[in-house]
Amino acid sequence: MGNAMIYAGIAIGVAAMAGIMVYAHDNQANYLRDDAVLAPAAEQGAFASETGMVQLNKEQWHEDPFGDRAAEVRAAYQSSG
Secondary structure (H helix, E strand, O other), X not given: OHHHHHHHHHHHHHXXXXXHHXXXXXXXXXXXXXXXXXXXXXXXXXXXXXXXXXXXXXXXXXXXXXXXXXXXXXXXXXXXX
């Protein structure tokens, strides 16, 4: 009986969280203004703040700093197998 109550509580909690997420998504979509525009980083891929302290490039977050090493390891693995 105790385990069933725990499982039921988990199921109810998961369902409640899913409902909250669906409601929040739909509610946020209602508040998107018609005159909303994309941020400069979304349009151009780069963004510099007015103060000059921040320089962001959204593409840098998708680069793999270990890509060359991974290619070497992959080539060595495939040639040995």
